[in-house]
Amino acid sequence: MSNTFGTVAVLGxxxxxxxxxxxxxQAGSKVVLQDITEEFVQKGLGRIRDFLQKGVEKGxxxxxxxxxxxxxxxxxxxxxxxxxxxxxxxxAVPEKLELKNGLFRELADVVSPQCVLASNTSSLSLAxxxxxxxxxxxxxxxxxxxxxxxxxxxxxVRTDATSQATIDAVTAYGKQLGxxxxxxxxxxxxASSRLGVCLGLEAxxxxxxxxxxxxxxxxxxxxxxxxxxxxxxxxxLVGLDVxxxxxxxxxxxxxxxxxxxxxxxxxxxxxxxxxKKSGQGFYKH
Ligand code: CAA
Numbered sequence: 001m002s003n004t005f006g007t008v009a010v011l012g013x014x015x016x017x018x019x020x021x022x023x024x025x026q027a028g029s030k031v032v033l034q035d036i037t038e039e040f041v042q043k044g045l046g047r048i049r050d051f052l053q054k055g056v057e058k059g060x061x062x063x064x065x066x067x068x069x070x071x072x073x074x075x076x077x078x079x080x081x082x083x084x085x086x087x088x089x090x091x092a093v094p095e096k097l098e099l100k101n102g103l104f105r106e107l108a109d110v111v112s113p114q115c116v117l118a119s120n121t122s123s124l125s126l127a128x129x130x131x132x133x134x135x136x137x138x139x140x141x142x143x144x145x146x147x148x149x150x151x152x153x154x155x156x157v158r159t160d161a162t163s164q165a166t167i168d169a170v171t172a173y174g175k176q177l178g179x180x181x182x183x184x185x186x187x188x189x190x191a192s193s194r195l196g197v198c199l200g201l202e203a204x205x206x207x208x209x210x211x212x213x214x215x216x217x218x219x220x221x222x223x224x225x226x227x228x229x230x231x232x233x234x235x236x237l238v239g240l241d242v243x244x245x246x247x248x249x250x251x252x253x254x255x256x257x258x259x260x261x262x263x264x265x266x267x268x269x270x271x272x273x274x275x276k277k278s279g280q281g282f283y284k285h
Contacts, residue, residue: 003028004173005088005116010034011079011103013044015239015277016120017092019148022048024090025072026065026149027176033075034082041075048073051149079103080110087112088173090142092120095245100129108134116166118142123193123246125253126159126186136161140170143190144179146238154179159186188253189246196234197246198258201265203231207282208264214282232282236275244269 006029010021013035021033021044035041052069055061076082083089089107093099104117111117117139119129130139141157154174158167167183174181184190189197203217211217218230235243244261251259268274268281275281 003176004169005029005086007086008032008088008090009082009086010090010092011082012092012094012120013041013075014092014094015047015146016144016148017090018044018047019051019146020090020092020120020144021073022051022069022149023144023177023179025069027173027178029072029088031073032082032086033073034077034079036077036079038077041077045073045075051147079107083107083111083115085112086115088116088118088170090118090120092144095121095124095242095249097124097128100124101131101133104130104133104139114138116140116169118170120144122242123189123197123249125188126157130159130161137163138166140166141184141186141190142170142174143192145192152178152180153192154181155190155192156181156183157186157190158183189250193246194250194254197243197250200231200235200243201247201259201262204235204262204265204282207232208262236281236283236285238275239277240265240274240281241269 008024008029009032010017011034013033021031025031033041033044035044052061052066056063056066089111091100091103100119113135119126119141120143121129121141122143126141130136133139140162143155143157145151145153156170171181206217207214214232218232221227221230244265247259247261272278273280276285279285
């Protein structure tokens with residue numbers, strides 16, 4: 001199968017990186033999945049294997065497709081080697097500006113001049129993520145949603161420097177991944193996180209002040225507004241730590257009281273109640 005990017009490096013094998021690697025491989029790309037330790041890489045690969053296996057059990061994925069997808073994914077802990085010969089790099093490392101910026105500065109000299117550089121950041125300024133990186137025209141945000149193989153949206157974020165050719169190529173690839181791309185200007189929280197995080201934080205404030213139980217707050221949005229999942233359950237899915245970091249960032253950037261992180265959220269994160277990944281959040285998992 002031919003597509004816009006035949007070879008892709010995905011940096012970071014966490015929940016998002018693993019999901020992104022999976023959908024790229026499902027679209028026919030050869031994928032190099034990289035993380036800093038062999039343990040992280042294997043955990044990411046295990047996530048992909050489990051998802052595909054469940055797909056087979058549900059009758060959604062053919063066994064031969066599962067095997068073909070897995071065969072298209074190779075893994076490494078060597079970031080530079082992962083990126084040397086690829087057409088697209090998608091970064092999905094933790095949401096720390098210095099980490100992402102340092103990574104792209106390092107890679108810009110390693111990859112080919114045509115290689116598109118994409119960040120999966122959910123809210124950080126892309127201008128800052130790509131600051132000082134050579135070839136700003138090929139830099140773009142590709143924001144995926146969790147669980148990546150099931151969610152239809154791909155939020156593309158352009159900076160003032162992103163070229164139309166880059167936008168066109170990434171839009172075409174997004175469609176090949178089975179996603180519906182939207183195009184958003186580089187601004188704090190883009191379109192999705194700015195709205196989604198605001199709703200999630202307000203739900204936590206309501207729980208904190210005893211307005212209703214977690215179940216009933218979630219039901220209000222699921223049954224009353226047709227959301228597939230309530231805001232508290234969704235915060236569990238995304239991770240309280242991830243959402244707290246976004247909230248703090250958006251509060252600083254937008255200076256809007258709606259982004260003030262509730263004390264309950266900070267306490268839960270400090271106690272390691274991070275949601276689905278830790279087994280306990282607003283719900284037991
Ligand atoms: N392989 C293939 N298909 C699978 C599958 C698998 N392993 N697992 C599930 N599916 C399919 C199911 O068969 C089903 O398909 P049909 O609709 O054709 O029947 C579909 O996927 C939905 O699966 P389920 O019925 O098992 O689950 P569900 O209906 O409860 O939906 C969900 C699950 C898609 C996660 C839904 O609850 C949802 O949309 N939740 C909201 C998620 C969300 O908002 N995510 C965004 C988070 S914010 C973010 O990610 C951004 C950030 O930067 C932090």
